[in-house]
Amino acid sequence: MPILVMKFGGTSVATLDRIRRAAKRIGREVANGYDVIVIVSAMSGETNRLVGLVDETSPLYDAREYDAVVSSGENVTAGLMALTLQEMDIPARSWQGWQVPLKTTSAHSAARIVDIPNDNINSKFAEGMKVAVVAGFQGISDEGRISTLGRGGSDTTAVAFAAAFGAERCDIYTDVDGVYTTDPRITDKARKLKKIAFEEMLELASLGAKVLQTRSVELAMRYKVKLRVLSSFEEYDPTAGTLICAEEDIVESRVVSGVAASREEAKMTLLQVKDTPGIAAAIFGPLAEAGINVDMIVQNISEKGHTDMTFSCPTAQVKRAEKALNEAKANGGIAFAELVADTNVAKVSVVGIGMRSQSGVAAKMFKVLSDEGINIKVIATSEIKISVLIDRKYMELAVQALHDAFELEKAG
Incomplete structure (x- = not known):
């Protein structure tokens, strides 16, 4: 059978x-x-x-x-x-x-x-x-x-x-009855997707979408497991839900498939770090050992032999990150003037496999946020994703504006 x-x-x-x-x-x-x-x-x-x-x-x-x-x-x-x-x-x-x-x-x-x-x-x-x-x-x-x-x-x-x-x-x-273009609680224009590629779902899951655990999508992509997300509260329908599948099973790739947001983010900055070879390893080694999930990383241009290093992590891990870095400093592993934690930020991301062949997505995203008066604190990109850290109070506004700008209400 x-x-x-x-x-x-x-x-x-x-x-x-x-x-x-x-x-x-x-x-x-x-x-x-x-x-x-x-x-x-x-x-x-x-x-x-x-x-x-x-x-x-x-x-x-x-x-x-x-x-x-x-x-x-x-x-x-x-x-x-x-x-x-x-x-x-x-x-x-x-x-x-x-x-x-x-x-x-x-x-x-x-x-x-x-x-x-x-x-x-x-x-x-x-x-x-x-x-x-x-x-x-x-x-x-x-x-x-x-x-x-x-x-x-x-x-x-x-x-x-x-x-x-x-x-x-x-x-x-x-x-929930499938994977949506964004959180329907943030905008009623969110639309359920019939299909989404493994890579897109992996990015959305890691960026704050709560539909699936990230590791489950990684496994599905590795072993080509056809994965369907659907509601247990709706009447039986063999075509219901969202199918998560290989990119080649999607006839036409959208430039942007979804907007993800996570409010449980923190921005941490090490000020006046001595800029020497191996300094990044000296910082992120102790963080890895402490089990800190570091995401976005930005290093400023060195000036007079010193630089600032900024990274993001979940708010629940801020105390552990502070402890790990301060212990590394006390042990002589790293030297910095001050460690500043900003726990009032959110991460907003646009995701789509169509970005590989379409230019101008970043420029459009930044223009939309600028028009809404939203300042970008940190930027990180990959082949199919652009993420920014912004003030948390603007998270819903940013998601709604980006969803409208990329016309995701037409997705399906």
Whole structure:
């Protein structure tokens, strides 16, 4: 039988009624002739509750025990889903990560998948099982401990299973009905895209779009997994949602496909850094060791042997970044006059594979922001993306203006 992977996020399994609704969708695919691997998240709000319990119990917690606690939410959902399917006379059973086994590294709370042997599940399919309900977000480390893949890790679990089992497609069911040109909460002109290229989705996911975890898109692109995002709350429609696919599967590439925005950004500047060979490595080495996700980097022109170095990172990581840099300074690794953190900024980006063959996108973007009186603090570009840091209070205005300027309301 062909295999289909279906992933249901927390809002899609938040109650028993929603689990039953999801189970009916699964049953329809079984009736269509598929063996189905279902990846489930914890019920909505459950992971936050478990994380809160850990924080309250042990603020400086052991990451291995953290994983043991927070992974339990997915186990509950998997069991309930399997029971619901059995009540519908569909042969199903639940699988925890260690039972598959989904093998990972030992980087607890941020583990990476090493291997997914398919012998166990395939043998059960051969015996007549029609649905394997797998707890997402979790696996077993090379030390034999329960591990988790980081928040949003169930998306990555689903894509990894689709790749490992050669699935026909991986459907991600969530509370939105697809990928939009921008956040519909910012502008009602946002439009759902029928198709989007892997590279564009990867950029949008990394730039603040919350539809998919970045790592899941990376995996899908690497293994050419057809990925579809659709709502679990709408009536069944085989053409619904947004298909994330290879660039060659899109007939005509748009110059700009979407505008992404992230308000949880900070701009950090090291003033009067001694400009010597290796200074960038001396700065960003300690940041990497501290697990800081550095994005945009700008170095000013050197003057009298000194320069300023600016970078962006998530606001939640500012304190850790300050600690890492100040410790590096105290240890003599780097010398700087002052470290300034600006936590009132936002990142706004335009993304599109059409930028490769179309000039003038940057000029148009900067002109639009200028016309709205929005000052640009930092600029970063790639082949299919242009990102700027601006004052956070202008984020919604910038998104709306750029969405209008690139006529994304005509996208589809």
